[in-house]
Amino acid sequence: MMRLAIRAAIAAFAVLALAPAARAAGTVDPVADKAAFQKFFTDKFPKLKLEDFVNGPYSMNEDLHKQWEEKEQFPPYEFSLEAGKEMFAKPFKNGKTYADCFPNKGIGIRQDYPYFDEKEGKVITLELALNRCREANGETPYSYVKDEMAALTAYMAYTSRGKPMNINIPNDPRALEAYQKGKEYFYTRRGQLNFSCATCHVQSPGERIRAEVLAPALGILNAMPIYRSEWSGMGTTSRRFTTCNSQIRGVPLNPQDDEYRNLEYYLSYVSNGLPISGPGARP
Amino acid sequence: MSAAMMMTRILAASVLLTATATVALAASEADYKAAYAAAEAANKEAGGLRNQWTTTAATLAAAKKAGDAGDFDTAVTRATEAEALAKASIFQATSEKERWKDLEIR
Numbered sequence: 001m002m003r004l005a006i007r008a009a010i011a012a013f014a015v016l017a018l019a020p021a022a023r024a025a026g027t028v029d030p031v032a033d034k035a036a037f038q039k040f041f042t043d044k045f046p047k048l049k050l051e052d053f054v055n056g057p058y059s060m061n062e063d064l065h066k067q068w069e070e071k072e073q074f075p076p077y078e079f080s081l082e083a084g085k086e087m088f089a090k091p092f093k094n095g096k097t098y099a100d101c102f103p104n105k106g107i108g109i110r111q112d113y114p115y116f117d118e119k120e121g122k123v124i125t126l127e128l129a130l131n132r133c134r135e136a137n138g139e140t141p142y143s144y145v146k147d148e149m150a151a152l153t154a155y156m157a158y159t160s161r162g163k164p165m166n167i168n169i170p171n172d173p174r175a176l177e178a179y180q181k182g183k184e185y186f187y188t189r190r191g192q193l194n195f196s197c198a199t200c201h202v203q204s205p206g207e208r209i210r211a212e213v214l215a216p217a218l219g220i221l222n223a224m225p226i227y228r229s230e231w232s233g234m235g236t237t238s239r240r241f242t243t244c245n246s247q248i249r250g251v252p253l254n255p256q257d258d259e260y261r262n263l264e265y266y267l268s269y270v271s272n273g274l275p276i277s278g279p280g281a282r283p
Numbered sequence: 284m285s286a287a288m289m290m291t292r293i294l295a296a297s298v299l300l301t302a303t304a305t306v307a308l309a310a311s312e313a314d315y316k317a318a319y320a321a322a323e324a325a326n327k328e329a330g331g332l333r334n335q336w337t338t339t340a341a342t343l344a345a346a347k348k349a350g351d352a353g354d355f356d357t358a359v360t361r362a363t364e365a366e367a368l369a370k371a372s373i374f375q376a377t378s379e380k381e382r383w384k385d386l387e388i389r
């Protein structure tokens with residue numbers, strides 16, 4: 001009888017000991033996610049320094065890296081960067097400028113975007129903040145995918161070059177939910193080709209898909225916006241997300257829909273600590 | 284029964300069969316409209332799951348084009364294909380609610 005009681009006590013203790021582990025599997029833990037995410041890539045590419053991941057395919061392939069070094073002498077994003085600098089300084093019709101809408105007058109703050117706005121309960125990206133700034137000052141919003149928006153974000157990224165990505169997740173269940181939804185979107189397969197973001201950028205970085213060398217997901221947004229030879233022009237993070245969706249034969253959502261904002265939040269957070277390198281150039 | 288009578292009956296039967304078969308294969312405008320509505324409804328459901336496929340939209344457009352031109356056979360075939368694609372996208376969205384975890388870096 002005594003033995004039976006001891007056995008029962010041991011069994012109960014074992015169940016209790018295992019319970020926290022089971023709970024942990026279901027909890028949202030961005031800190032643990034980030035550590036595992038960065039470790040995955042540094043283990044996969046042990047020769048690369050952490051900061052090199054922001055150079056996307058150029059860090060994966062020696063020949064491409066040489067091409068990139070040559071390209072950087074006359075970078076294809078330069079026109080856009082210059083245009084962005086001018087646009088940023090030019091006053092709106094009411095006399096105010098973009099600088100009036102942002103902390104530190106908009107200089108050197110790219111690494112803090114996207115952030116979670118606790119008042120609104122949603123993720124605010126830099127592109128969204130720029131258009132809101134325009135609308136608040138009586139101007140019409142820009143297209144989210146290229147041209148003016150790419151130019152403005154190129155300039156803002158440039159003023160943050162080298163600063164480590166610094167995404168904050170406040171102690172707010174809605175922020176954690178947004179982060180988790182972004183993570184789910186990242187790993188969810190969609191489109192007729194049944195690809196997730198992770199299919200290309202976690203499972204296959206460095207591999208070719210047709211003529212392209214796939215970039216690692218780690219640091220992928222640190223280089224935004226980018227000049228892509230394939231696009232013959234500049235593109236924003238919104239452009240990257242929507243074209244990824246259509247390439248896998250999925251109907252893209254609207255730029256700055258909640259899903260894309262949450263995705264940007266997740267993907268930026270797990271790249272915390274890696275330097276901003278935008279604007280970038282890609283094949 | 285004489286051989287001639289037998290042959291006449293066989294011929295008559297085959298003419299009847301052929302005529303009936305042709306009627307059964309030709310799609311009507313009503314068939315097209317029903318098939319198109321079913322495909323559209325399935326694609327709308329996929330939209331609610333935020334997971335429409337570009338190929339569904341393209342195949343629906345091809346069905347409409349054929350329907351507008353009065354080619355109801357092609358229109359029904361395309362609409363049926365579009366419905367199958369939409370249903371596959373619904374299945375994908377539903378199963379991925381849990382399956383995404385298989386890819387997660389932990």
